[in-house]
Amino acid sequence: AAFPGVVLVLLAATAAITLLAGAYPAFFLSGFQPLRMLRAATGEGRGKGSLRSALVIFQFIASTVLITGTLLVYYQLRFIQQKKLGFEKEQVVILHDAYGLGNNLLPFKEEMQKAPGVESVAISSYLPVESSRSNTTYSTTPEFRVDNSVNMESWRVDFDYARTMGLELEKGRFFDPAMPSDSFAIVLNATAAKNFGYEADPLGKKVYTIAGDFRAPSGQDDFVGYTVIGVVKDFHFASLRESIGSLGMTIGRSTGSMALRYEAAHSREVLAALENNWRQMAPGQVFSYSFLDDEFARMYESEQRLGKIALIFAFWAIFISCMGLLGLASYVAEQRTKEIGVRKVLGASALDIVGLLSRNFLQLILIAVxxxxPLAWYFMRAWLDHFAYRIDLHWWVFALSAGIAICIALLTLGLQSLQAALADPVKSLRRE
Structure with a gap:
């Protein structure tokens, strides 16, 4: 979480330096008559020419880094949005503070299950978003040892949780209200089954944890055992910055939230029924809801903000770089007015003049790119390393960034060089 903040500071500093650097060649130079300056101090002009070239190189370094960063942030966010999560986040509305219903919790659920467009309703405080956390240690025997224990998420859910969240079973079954023994049953995710060593045949195996914050009369920890009845396919219950960890689900009351899966065509009716039933069964309590896909998107607000800021900085860096390049190109074209006039009189075409004026600038741009x-690769690799699931740094992204920077430079140079190439050579020579 700290790294995006550092990146923002670096982007701001880069943009500020680029703006200041661009001000010199873009504004200062274009306002003076360079030939008069050169005639006054030729040696000083060479030194300033080197400085101007260095500033243009720096500006295009900043522009190319920002273009690359913007592209990679965009592709990473698109990867997050398109990645299969192992659950269905669309068309799920979350009712917050469901405990405000008190004894009306189950009647409220029953009423909502009857509402048009509602497919299923689940009561649980634990949702596949970053804020849902409940870490507990389980073991394969009624004692904790390094070789038999797994630290995992422990969620209390109800019988409709898997259906509401769109979880997929890999083995066994989910909880069944017709099975009283499910009170001491557990459903693991695939990672937990593997970490317990139950990957091949998990069903019927036992896992143990301490039953509450107390000790038995013997003075030993009081362990309770749960029988594995099912394994769900791994799903992302936290940010993609983290690898999927171990997770176990047991039946129990957890009344913090209620999740409702609904048909997209009935979203208004479902929300109206949700609010009406809440007003009737929880009078005076605050009605608050959100959508699961919005909750998921909120986990990546810092990345989205970084992408927008990088885009803005990239635009301004390109703009200032172009102005700096334009100022330097104007300077050189003015300096070589007589040479251009002579070449045109001797038969040089406009394309020849454009090539003559652009050649040295393209060398500067290629140096900058x-x-x-490599700088863009280093910084963006460090940023992407904060994600357990991320895009690859494909060569074509860097080629695209370089191509964009070079095309922008060519367009800027082409316009200025073409203007110089189309000038009347007789007037140029007469002025000299």
């Missing part, structure tokens, strides 16, 4: 791409 050559420096920028």
């Amino acid at each position: 050559t420096i920028a791409l």
Whole structure:
């Protein structure tokens, strides 16, 4: 979480330096008559020419790094949005503070199950988003040892949880209200089954944990055992910054939230029924709801903010770089006015003049791109390392960034060089 903040500071600093650097060649130079300056101090002009070239290189380094960063942030966010999560986050509305219903909790659930468009309703405080956390140690025997214990998420859910969240069973079954023994049953995710060593044949195996914060009369920890009745396929119950960990679900009351899966065509009716039933069964209590896909998106607000800021900075860095390049190109074109006039009189075409004026600038841009791409790779690899699930740093993204920077430079140079190439050579020579 700290790294995006550092990136924002670096982006802001880069943009500020780029703006200041661009001000010199873009505004200062274009406002002066360079030939008069050169005639006054030729040696000083060479030194300033080197400085101007260095500033243009720096500006295009910043632009290329920001273009690359913007593209990679966009592709990572798109990867997050399109990745299969192992559960269905769309068309699920979350009713917050469900404990406000008190004894009307189950009647409320029954009423909502009858509402048009509602497919299923589940009561649980634990949702597949980052805020839901309940870590507990389980073991394969009624004692904790390093070789038999697994620290995992322990969620209390109801009988309709798997259906409401769209979880997929890999083995066994989910909880059944017709099975009293399910009070001491557990459903693991695939990672937990593997970590317990139950990957091949988990059904019927036992896992144990301490039953509450107390000790038995013997002075020993009082363990309670749960029988594995099913294994669900791994699903992302936290941010994609983290690898999928071990998870166990047991039947129990957890009244913090209620989740309702609904048909998309009936969203308004479902929300109206939700609010009406709440007003009737929880009068005076605050009615608060959200959508599961919005809760999921909120986990990546910092990345979305980073992407927007990078895009803005990239735009301004490109703009200032182009102005700096334009100022330097104007300077050089003015400096070589006589040479251009002579070449045109001798038969040089406009394309020849454009090539003559652009050649040295393209070398500067290529130097900038050559420096920028390794820097962009380093910073973006460090950023992507904060995600357990991430895109690859494909070469074509860097090629695209370089291509965008070079095309922008060519367009800027082409316009300025073409203007110089189309100038009347007789007027140019007469002025000289």
